[in-house]
Amino acid sequence: MKPVLALVGRPNVGKSTLFNRLTRSRDAIVADFAGLTRDRHYGNGRQGPHEFIAIDTGGFEPDAASGIYKEMAKQTRQAVAEADVVIFVVDARAGLSAQDHDIAKYLRRLGKPTVLAANKAEGMQAGAQLSEFYELGLGEVYPISASHGQGIRDLVELALEPLHLPEPDDSAAEVDSGVIKLAVAGRPNVGKSTLINTWLGEERLVAFDLPGTTRDAITVPFERNGQRFELIDTAGLRRKGKVFEAIEKFSVVKTLQAIETANVVLLLLDATQGVTDQDAHIAGYILESGRAVVLAVNKWDAIDNYQRELVQRSIETRLPFLKFAAMHVISAQKRQGLGPVWLSIIQAHKAANCKMSTPVLTRVLLEAVQFQSPKRAGMFRPKLRYAHQGGMNPPVIVIHGNSLEHVTDAYKRFLEGRFRKEFNLTGTPLRIEMKTSH
Numbered sequence: 001m002k003p004v005l006a007l008v009g010r011p012n013v014g015k016s017t018l019f020n021r022l023t024r025s026r027d028a029i030v031a032d033f034a035g036l037t038r039d040r041h042y043g044n045g046r047q048g049p050h051e052f053i054a055i056d057t058g059g060f061e062p063d064a065a066s067g068i069y070k071e072m073a074k075q076t077r078q079a080v081a082e083a084d085v086v087i088f089v090v091d092a093r094a095g096l097s098a099q100d101h102d103i104a105k106y107l108r109r110l111g112k113p114t115v116l117a118a119n120k121a122e123g124m125q126a127g128a129q130l131s132e133f134y135e136l137g138l139g140e141v142y143p144i145s146a147s148h149g150q151g152i153r154d155l156v157e158l159a160l161e162p163l164h165l166p167e168p169d170d171s172a173a174e175v176d177s178g179v180i181k182l183a184v185a186g187r188p189n190v191g192k193s194t195l196i197n198t199w200l201g202e203e204r205l206v207a208f209d210l211p212g213t214t215r216d217a218i219t220v221p222f223e224r225n226g227q228r229f230e231l232i233d234t235a236g237l238r239r240k241g242k243v244f245e246a247i248e249k250f251s252v253v254k255t256l257q258a259i260e261t262a263n264v265v266l267l268l269l270d271a272t273q274g275v276t277d278q279d280a281h282i283a284g285y286i287l288e289s290g291r292a293v294v295l296a297v298n299k300w301d302a303i304d305n306y307q308r309e310l311v312q313r314s315i316e317t318r319l320p321f322l323k324f325a326a327m328h329v330i331s332a333q334k335r336q337g338l339g340p341v342w343l344s345i346i347q348a349h350k351a352a353n354c355k356m357s358t359p360v361l362t363r364v365l366l367e368a369v370q371f372q373s374p375k376r377a378g379m380f381r382p383k384l385r386y387a388h389q390g391g392m393n394p395p396v397i398v399i400h401g402n403s404l405e406h407v408t409d410a411y412k413r414f415l416e417g418r419f420r421k422e423f424n425l426t427g428t429p430l431r432i433e434m435k436t437s438h
């Protein structure tokens with residue numbers, strides 16, 4: 001499971017700037033999905049072979065008495081509690097403040113691995129100017145400049161060091177074991193535990209009693225109609241004996257980790273609530289992770305036809321970037337509509353691992369061009385020559401040709417539609433890359 005780094009510090013020291021730098025590489029991947037809402041406090045980062053989740057905690061006010069600060073402090077505490085490592089950011093230019101002392105005290109008491117970063121240190125001498133920060137009693141002070149990108153690599157390396165992460169070994173790259181790892185994700189109260197318990201109570205479903213042991217994740221392996229699944233413990237869910245029960249505190253970190261661990265994510269919405277901001281954020285994480293996804297709108301039994309219409313419309317407008325996913329309306333409680341969900345989960349998994357040969361891809365491409373050729377842009381007419389598969393899970397299609405930088409987004413969507421139809425890619429994100437040869 002990905003380690004979690006929490007950025008902590010008083011306002012204005014540069015936490016968001018650092019966060020953006022740590023998580024930026026991933027932004028490019030999802031930049032072209034219109035309507036994507038994301039929570040800018042959680043993001044994926046990578047350094048070398050190691051991936052991590054970064055949390056920007058906003059302002060930290062350990063003793064804030066009331067109002068928004070208290071709420072912020074609460075969220076920060078939760079983030080810190082869930083983090084594997086804390087990066088405590090101070091302002092090298094402003095120097096030490098009373099607040100820094102308070103935060104340091106809190107972190108020392110917590111006893112979590114903490115790295116102290118003195119930001120805005122561009123052009124500073126490491127020695128004299130930073131020496132006052134040793135007073136915080138958190139060990140070494142690392143000068144960085146978030147805005148200039150200095151010292152960041154060393155900082156992350158240092159932060160990850162105490163976790164003793166194994167070097168990923170290519171030969172151990174995940175082989176498809178035939179088991180579909182499934183995460184049921186969604187806000188509190190959408191019906192995750194009801195659904196899972198309904199499933200696990202079905203006699204067609206054979207549960208094995210083999211709790212997984214990766215950190216504190218709990219998984220339940222089971223088989224349905226000959227297909228093996230592994231249910232991943234998700235945010236807000238805990239296994240208690242034979243049933244899952246909802247726990248009160250919703251954890252974005254757990255949600256993210258479950259999504260990352262899964263092969264397929266079932267995103268559960270609550271029909272009585274429509275699509276909320278939190279739903280859209282979770283959907284954004286799923287998309288960013290590149291995981292296969294199935295949408296299910298639960299509690300369909302509880303609303304009338306008029307409301308059903310509204311819910312359907314809110315999904316179209318608020319989650320347009322999940323158009324590629326199958327959507328089901330269900331009632332976990334009344335056991336309605338559940339069968340087709342399984343078929344979509346299996347289909348999404350198959351689509352994510354789809355193998356597309358160069359000849360077939362190229363045929364589909366050329367047929368599409370023949371049906372409708374790309375628009376000329378000034379002197380340039382893009383020439384699409386052939387396509388090959390550049391990756392799996394999620395699938396990537398690389399198109400080769402000339403002047404491809406002039407291919408419009410609308411045309412790319414047209415091509416995407418043709419590929420999706422030909423290869424039956426419902427349920428998986430699909431990336432199309434253009435490679436122009438000059």
Ligand code: GDP
Nearest residue numbers: 011012013014015016017119120145146147148
């Ligand atoms: P946050 O409130 O801790 O999230 O801080 P921000 O990331 O919003 O940054 C606060 C201010 O510090 C902004 O004006 C940033 O441009 C500036 N800043 C951030 N990092 C650096 C840095 O490395 N050097 C300098 N000189 N300014 C920085």
Ligand code: GDP
Nearest residue numbers: 188189190191192193194246299302331332333
């Ligand atoms: P979780 O927090 O996502 O695990 O949600 P729960 O499974 O605890 O369900 C929250 C509430 O929604 C409970 O009161 C359930 O009885 C109710 N609920 C769950 N599924 C359905 C459903 O299909 N229809 C209706 N009407 N209520 C449901």
